Amino acid sequence: MKTDAHPLLEAADLAVQVGDRWICCDLSMRLMPGERLVLLGPNGAGKTTLLHTLAGLREAQRGEVRMQGRALAAWPGREVAQFRGVQPQSQPDWFAATVMETALVGRHPHLGRWAWESDADVRVANEALACMGLDHMGERNILTLSGGERQRLAIASLLAQQPALYLLDEPLSHLDLHYQVAVLEHFSALARAGAGVVMVLHDLNLAARFADHVVLLDGSGKMVSGTADEVLQADVLSAAFGHPLRRHVIEGQVAFLLE
């Protein structure tokens, strides 16, 4: 595979600031094809800000983000959009559109200025909808969808983009238990096929199930970064979230319980 030589995503001495508050200082990490990174932290710790910085939607105060070994600043906008996809936190829709049209938006970076979506694009979008269990409602108006269906549609739209690197901001919000697990398994399968996945998650147990690497932000500018086993420890998480937690291993599965 061509991606072997370089990490899909790399941060070197990254420092991110919002206003006069530091989100993280000196974050260095690399994400190879097949790896899954989870960003954890309490509300307002800066998970979304960090995700946007890693995605190149926001400038870092110091340091550099590289994709495929190339500094983000050196990427033309359209090529970045073909290489990495971002699912933003859920947002309102202003105009009516069909589910299919919305999924096809993900094909935008692959189309030339005057090109219309081809049959191949429709097939890709339809397959993405099928992955999220939405392919039977392609003609539905998005303004009539439930919160969970909208969230699945946002993920389907990202899947239709077919990037090599996925960055997702709370992809499991509004989803029922079944789809929470299904979405995580789908992205794990994509990772096994060579993609890189970065996710902001809230559920520690799902994070433990999914993550290879974890970056934990505590909201005061301090940060713990490492493998899932290193970071997902009771004392580290208890300190970050300000609530005592206990770590159990039940039938080989890590689970955190509140004290």
Next chain:
Amino acid sequence: MRAKALPISSGTAAHPRAAAPFSGDTRAVLTARALHNRMFARKSAFLTLALLLLASVCTFLLALRAGSLDAAWGDVFAVLGGQADGTLGVVIRELRLPRAVAAFTSGALLALSGALMQVLLRNPLADPYVLGISGGAAVGALSAILLGAATWMVDGAAFAGAALAMLVVFGLSRGDGSWTQTRLLLTGVIVAAGCGAVVVFMLVMATDTRIQSMLFWLTGDVSGAARPWPALAVLVMGLLATLPFARDLNVLARGELSARALGVRTKALRLLVYLMASLLTATAVTLVGLVGFVGLIVPHLVRLATGNDQRILLPASALAGGALLTLADTAARTLVAPIQLPVGVLTAMIGVPVFLFLLVRHPR
């Protein structure tokens, strides 16, 4: 350089619930249906575009024929063929033709500008006047009328007022560099409100003889538009400048962040759309004054008929807006002839019932 695109579904890890109820056959059926629906939507959108083009031509020809001096279709085509003779030929060529072009052009300008404003502000209630351009133009034009200026000076003052309002709103809303649409909208609404107060003040101060022309300017009046050709050039330029970015606008309508994530240069795009929409509006109000409803209603009408794909919506809005205003102006000067009604009243009388009918019939 970039990695090969990865397949979406990766073998066994496909979705359990989605996979279970649908056999392979059903999946193929769903794919075929998706392809068919998409093709049907595309075809009907282009059909709508073609029908609007036909409607535009018909209303234009009707505008040349209808009037106090009776004309046959033969006379109309003779004038268009360059063989105008007699009083009728002169009336059609010198009076009705420029007026029809002015009506069509200003309707198209307003509808296109309205469609652009609605995407720019991500607000379906936005119209070409929401950002204060109309207010600035009204203050300029009414000042000129109040001072008894000639028609061309009124036009110039209207355009200058529109440009000034645009610069003020742009400058203020960009103050901190963030340029959010809420800030833009608020600044525009406040500037428009301020201009409205000045307009009322001028109406109160005006003498009776001037009030009539002031009111006509404020509700829109095509009769004074003798030189519509520069405005037509602006319309063509507006379409040429925005159509290449129509799909980017589709993405922008989904949200600023999503658009940037998909590689759209949103800052430059929003600046282009803002400047274009402002220029189109300023040109339209300079030509015919403040014609209401076209800029708000026409993009919605088209959206109800074809969906929100800007590649269709922008040209279709221009055509539908042009046709509607041409029809309205023809009605305005023939319905209760020899009295000429303000065309803005007619656009509302035609547009509002059609809009409500479509809205009630169309659940989406």
